[in-house]
Amino acid sequence: MSRNPSCRPCRIGIVTFSAGDGGNDKMLVHLARGLSEQGCAVDFITRTKTAPYLDRLPFSVRRIAIDESSRKDRTMSLARYVAENAPDVMLSGKRSDLEVLKAVRLASTNTRVFFRVGTTLSARYDHRSKLVGWWRLRPLRRLFPQADGILAVSRGVAQDICRLLKVPAEKIHVVPNPVVTQDMLSKTPPRPSHPFYTGSPDIPIVVGMGGLRKAKDFPTLLRAFAIVVHKRPARLLILGQGHLKEKLMTLSRSLNTAPWTDFPGFVENPYGYLAHAHLFVLSSLWEGSPNVLTEALAMGTPVVATDCPSGPREILQNGRYGCLVPCGDPHAMAQAMLEVLENPPPPSFLKEAVARYTLAASTHEHLRAFGLLPQEPWETPWAPQDGFGKEERSP
Numbered sequence: 001m002s003r004n005p006s007c008r009p010c011r012i013g014i015v016t017f018s019a020g021d022g023g024n025d026k027m028l029v030h031l032a033r034g035l036s037e038q039g040c041a042v043d044f045i046t047r048t049k050t051a052p053y054l055d056r057l058p059f060s061v062r063r064i065a066i067d068e069s070s071r072k073d074r075t076m077s078l079a080r081y082v083a084e085n086a087p088d089v090m091l092s093g094k095r096s097d098l099e100v101l102k103a104v105r106l107a108s109t110n111t112r113v114f115f116r117v118g119t120t121l122s123a124r125y126d127h128r129s130k131l132v133g134w135w136r137l138r139p140l141r142r143l144f145p146q147a148d149g150i151l152a153v154s155r156g157v158a159q160d161i162c163r164l165l166k167v168p169a170e171k172i173h174v175v176p177n178p179v180v181t182q183d184m185l186s187k188t189p190p191r192p193s194h195p196f197y198t199g200s201p202d203i204p205i206v207v208g209m210g211g212l213r214k215a216k217d218f219p220t221l222l223r224a225f226a227i228v229v230h231k232r233p234a235r236l237l238i239l240g241q242g243h244l245k246e247k248l249m250t251l252s253r254s255l256n257t258a259p260w261t262d263f264p265g266f267v268e269n270p271y272g273y274l275a276h277a278h279l280f281v282l283s284s285l286w287e288g289s290p291n292v293l294t295e296a297l298a299m300g301t302p303v304v305a306t307d308c309p310s311g312p313r314e315i316l317q318n319g320r321y322g323c324l325v326p327c328g329d330p331h332a333m334a335q336a337m338l339e340v341l342e343n344p345p346p347p348s349f350l351k352e353a354v355a356r357y358t359l360a361a362s363t364h365e366h367l368r369a370f371g372l373l374p375q376e377p378w379e380t381p382w383a384p385q386d387g388f389g390k391e392e393r394s395p
Contacts, residue, residue: 011088018047026052046065075099097147114369150173160310176362181359203235205278209240223330224331225257226255236262237273274296277301284312286310287309287311298357320353323339
């Protein structure tokens with residue numbers, strides 16, 4: 001994509017200094033691919049070249065590793081990159097905001113700086129003391145207003161940034177994650193070799209997925225599943241890795257559900273697990289815009305999700321495409337799971353929910369947020385009074 005025929009392609013640098021196996025990291029790789037397909041020159045800048053998902057970057061995306069251990073040295077390396085390449089946009093994807101902003105200022109170019117926020121910050125700090133929350137958010141309140149723009153992955157996240165960090169609403173752009181690629185839609189992924197999928201087809205398979213940590217609240221899913229299996233046979237797979245794995249396995253044993261529950265670990269390509277499951281359950285206490293919920297819908301898999309801040313209500317369009325249940329309520333979750341297993345909606349209906357989350361649609365919205373494409377006349381910009389946020393969630 002060029003600004004005009006006489007100009008070089010727009011150059012965009014995407015920076016993530018904590019590249020790992022999370023959903024944010026996968027989305028940044030997808031975005032790099034989408035921007036490259038639109039004709040942008042894209043540089044993907046990390047501290048390593050061996051993190052999960054990096055092998056999915058197309059050859060058209062230049063990979064740059066800045067592996068200095070100190071923040072000061074990383075900032076200086078970034079500044080040299082900006083000075084030499086003069087990118088039109090620098091997007092800080094995860095834990096690199098300060099380095100990116102300082103690097104652009106040191107380089108003295110016309111590069112515009114954007115931060116991407118993939119989670120609801122206030123919910124993340126709700127479980128901490130007020131003093132700890134205030135102290136953790138204090139530097140962000142100074143930093144975020146200095147960016148040229150903030151990309152929020154959902155309207156709930158945008159509301160949160162505007163209220164919590166005092167960022168002017170006009171600087172915030174709601175841009176959906178580029179979750180659904182053409183590869184996902186082109187063919188049904190193969191059935192996994194896991195024993196649950198090779199067993200009796202009459203026993204439904206329930207899948208949960210995410211890092212095994214507090215935010216995902218898998219204990220509630222395990223307790224809900226214990227209620228379900230007292231009423232009908234079922235199997236539960238929780239995909240992911242994290243420090244709570246042993247505690248979750250112990251809880252499963254105490255609930256007497258261990259024979260029907262398994263923790264296979266991190267699965268880089270989970271689409272077969274989702275496509276051939278009977279139900280996906282999101283049990284999170286907080287999110288930004290849960291990618292795995294969108295992926296399950298793209299596979300045509302029925303879903304149940306907590307009405308957490310934020311994202312599930314927005315993705316499911318107020319419950320039209322899946323059941324929303326209160327956070328931390330295993331009985332409500334179990335009831336919803338039983339109802340969906342008994343009467344699953346058709347896959348073609350569920351797939352309607354993800355149109356805004358395709359790679360092409362999301363890439364175009366990113367380019368508009370960057371000011372590299374004009375706003376379409378029928379589109380309504382995000383505004384803080386548009387009704388999305390805490391007040392919209394069910395009690």
